Amino acid sequence: xxxxxxxxxxxxxxxxxxxxxxxxxxxxxxxxxxxxxxxxxxxxxxxxxxxxxxxxxxxxxxxxxxxxxxxxxxxxxxxxxxxxxxxxxxxxxxxxxxxxxxxxxxxxxxxxxxxxxxxxxxxxxxxxxxxxxxxxxxxxxxxxxxxxxxxxxxxxxxxxxxxxxxxxxxxxxxxxxxxxxxxxxxxxxxxxxxxxxxxxxxxxxxxxxxxxxxxxxxxxxxxxxxxxxxxxxxxxxxxxxxxxxxxxxxxxxxxxxxxxxxxxxxxxxxxxxxxxxxxxxxxxxxxxxxxxxxxxxxxxxxxxxxxxxxxxxxxxxxxxxxxxxxxxxxxxxxxxxxxxxxxxxxxxxxxxxxxxxxxxxxxxxxxxxxxxxxxxxxxxxxxxxxxxxxxxxxxxxxxxxxxxxx
Amino acid sequence: xxxxxxxxxxxxxxxxxxxxxxxxxxxxxxxxxxxxxxxxxxxxxxxxxxxxxxxxxxxxxxxxxxxxxxxxxxxxxxxxxxxxxxxxxxxxxxxxxxxxxxxxxxxxxxxxxxxxxxxxxxxxxxxxxxxxxxxxxxxxxxxxxxxxxxxxxxxxxxxxxxxxxxxxxxxxxxxxxxxxxxxxxxxxxxxxxxxxxxxxxxxxxxxx
Ligand code: B12
Numbered sequence: 001x002x003x004x005x006x007x008x009x010x011x012x013x014x015x016x017x018x019x020x021x022x023x024x025x026x027x028x029x030x031x032x033x034x035x036x037x038x039x040x041x042x043x044x045x046x047x048x049x050x051x052x053x054x055x056x057x058x059x060x061x062x063x064x065x066x067x068x069x070x071x072x073x074x075x076x077x078x079x080x081x082x083x084x085x086x087x088x089x090x091x092x093x094x095x096x097x098x099x100x101x102x103x104x105x106x107x108x109x110x111x112x113x114x115x116x117x118x119x120x121x122x123x124x125x126x127x128x129x130x131x132x133x134x135x136x137x138x139x140x141x142x143x144x145x146x147x148x149x150x151x152x153x154x155x156x157x158x159x160x161x162x163x164x165x166x167x168x169x170x171x172x173x174x175x176x177x178x179x180x181x182x183x184x185x186x187x188x189x190x191x192x193x194x195x196x197x198x199x200x201x202x203x204x205x206x207x208x209x210x211x212x213x214x215x216x217x218x219x220x221x222x223x224x225x226x227x228x229x230x231x232x233x234x235x236x237x238x239x240x241x242x243x244x245x246x247x248x249x250x251x252x253x254x255x256x257x258x259x260x261x262x263x264x265x266x267x268x269x270x271x272x273x274x275x276x277x278x279x280x281x282x283x284x285x286x287x288x289x290x291x292x293x294x295x296x297x298x299x300x301x302x303x304x305x306x307x308x309x310x311x312x313x314x315x316x317x318x319x320x321x322x323x324x325x326x327x328x329x330x331x332x333x334x335x336x337x338x339x340x341x342x343x344x345x346x347x348x349x350x351x352x353x354x355x356x357x358x359x360x361x362x363x364x365x366x367x368x369x370x371x372x373x374x375x376x377x378x379x380x381x382x383x384x385x386x387x388x389x390x391x392x393x394x395x396x397x398x399x400x401x402x403x404x405x406x
Numbered sequence: 407x408x409x410x411x412x413x414x415x416x417x418x419x420x421x422x423x424x425x426x427x428x429x430x431x432x433x434x435x436x437x438x439x440x441x442x443x444x445x446x447x448x449x450x451x452x453x454x455x456x457x458x459x460x461x462x463x464x465x466x467x468x469x470x471x472x473x474x475x476x477x478x479x480x481x482x483x484x485x486x487x488x489x490x491x492x493x494x495x496x497x498x499x500x501x502x503x504x505x506x507x508x509x510x511x512x513x514x515x516x517x518x519x520x521x522x523x524x525x526x527x528x529x530x531x532x533x534x535x536x537x538x539x540x541x542x543x544x545x546x547x548x549x550x551x552x553x554x555x556x557x558x559x560x561x562x563x564x565x566x567x568x569x570x571x572x573x574x575x576x577x578x579x580x581x582x583x584x585x586x587x588x589x590x591x592x593x594x595x596x597x598x599x600x601x602x603x604x605x606x607x608x609x610x611x612x613x614x
Contacts, residue, residue: 272461
């Protein structure tokens with residue numbers, strides 16, 4: 001007998017939670033693909049997907065209905081906006097709404113961080129975060145002294161053309177508020193449809209590695225890497241100064257009832273263990289532990305190759321959260337972290353776009369033989385954004401393989 | 407002194423390396439010799455990276471130090487610095503990641519290649535134009551996002567269609583592997599800069 005959507009959603013949630021709690025679920029949970037394939041599957045452009053909520057909702061619904069992964073980021077709209085959340089971290093009710101900057105919000109702010117389809121880039125290009133250098137090396141002291149003030153009063157004015165003067169700023173903020181309401185309605189509608197289709201609502205909160213705030217939004221990644229050698233003490237103090245604002249922002253996760261705080265790491269792959277252990281990890285660890293104190297597990301996307309730093313994860317208490325890996329050898333990670341950390345990842349996107357269904361099934365079978373025993377594992381693509389031309393039969397093959405071998 | 411300089415570069419002493427190189431030239435040192443020492447140091451940094459002793463942080467700084475010294479050294483080298491070959495290099499269309507491309511550029515220049523950098527988010531036509539204008543031995547493409555794979559293939563096709571068949575094509579960046587190489591129709595691939603340099607030398611028929 002077919003299960004009701006409610007039963008299905010409960011089953012999926014239980015599966016996720018079992019893995020997160022280092023137990024063996026009924027089968028291996030599957031985190032799916034999303035990205036460019038979603039608008040492509042409905043034949044709409046990226047521009048429509050990013051600017052027309054109704055069309056986006058329909059496209060998401062069609063995709064998750066036809067490709068029923070246990071969970072995915074399909075409903076996620078917008079690009080990393082953490083710096084705005086930090087700027088508003090003294091106002092938790094607003095901070096929560098600025099973690100992602102959507103196309104319409106980008107139009108209102110006229111910022112230089114993002115490029116959106118149908119605006120700076122072609123209608124069918126996927127939205128881009130491009131970052132840049134918005135703070136000079138001799139401004140570290142200002143950041144150290146008053147991180148929130150410096151970010152809101154100086155940086156955001158440089159980044160956003162429409163925040164340059166107080167008058168522009170007033171207008172932009174009012175418009176932003178109106179847009180946030182629309183975005184909220186969109187999220188609620190996607191949630192409602194997901195529930196109808198048997199997908200659980202896993203409220204995801206947020207966090208960030210303090211040094212990544214400087215790399216992604218203030219100095220630029222390459223520049224901050226050089227700063228670590230040129231002005232090590234300044235960078236360290238600035239990172240320290242950002243810990244509290246990041247934690248305050250992360251704690252707003254509680255407002256949406258989140259049990260997990262999802263965030264990506266960017267500088268991890270760049271840094272030698274020496275630099276990682278001195279400038280990055282101690283502050284990231286503080287954020288993770290503080291969230292854990294509040295009963296929130298961190299759900300961290302360790303981008304790139306994290307192998308050199310894997311051991312440090314063992315410094316955290318058992319069951320602290322979920323470690324989602326991109327290029328790190330997943331079998332090695334699972335072995336090392338078995339019984340301590342829930343491990344996620346394992347499926348190379350190159351295989352999904354370039355392989356055949358048979359190859360994908362075979363790969364998943366072999367992988368699960370290695371990583372399934374003992375539980376605490378979630379299967380996911382190393383990078384979840386599937387390009388527009390991804391063969392649909394390959395996407396279905398992932399789901400079938402997990403049904404069979406999970 | 408040059409030995410000491412070599413060690414300083416390999417040990418990532420940015421300021422001291424640059425000062426020492428300046429002092430060497432001011433005291434009448436041979437810029438050609440200086441160039442060689444810097445190149446060798448970059449080679450060792452690349453090796454250390456491949457062995458897992460060094461990380462991207464060191465590659466980026468190594469590139470900075472090399473570039474910093476070259477700024478005042480290259481103008482002093484008269485006439486011919488005999489290049490191993492010429493490379494047109496860019497990040498593929500729809501992809502704006504430049505760090506990996508820039509690192510590769512620094513290392514392949516250090517190895518003795520001339521590089522024409524045509525930037526990021528580079529459409530096929532721009533690769534074709536640059537190839538026509540500069541007549542390179544090698545065309546290098548960097549690709550870090552999955553969405554860059556088909557533009558990469560299209561670029562290779564456009565180059566062939568434009569009659570540019572002599573130049574070898576090498577691809578690099580986080581998204582490439584053997585499968586992608588075949589898909590795109592490239593001649594070689596590398597997902598680390600040191601390997602890329604070795605392959606470029608091989609493509610030129612110099613031992614790598
Ligand atoms: C830094 C970074 C950024 C920075 C880029 C800064 C910059 N100016 O380059 C910022 C924050 C701006 C950014 C933006 C985005 N990014 Co980004 N980014 C990264 C990150 C964290 C590191 C990439 C990097 O620089 N690696 C280090 C370099 C040195 O490695 P590399 O390129 O492989 O280069 C080495 C070798 O490959 C070789 N090499 C490089 N090029 C060449 C060329 C030749 C010819 C040769 C021989 C060798 C060679 O030499 C280098 C040294 O060894 C990765 C995740 C990761 N850790 O890999 C994501 C990642 C690449 N980004 C990703 C995405 C999706 C984006 C965005 C689209 C996000 C968004 N939605 O806005 C935008 C990009 C928009 C676009 N269209 O390009 C995805 C790509 C996923 C995919 N498969 O499509 C990744 C993998 C993150 C993820 N896991 O989701 N990103």
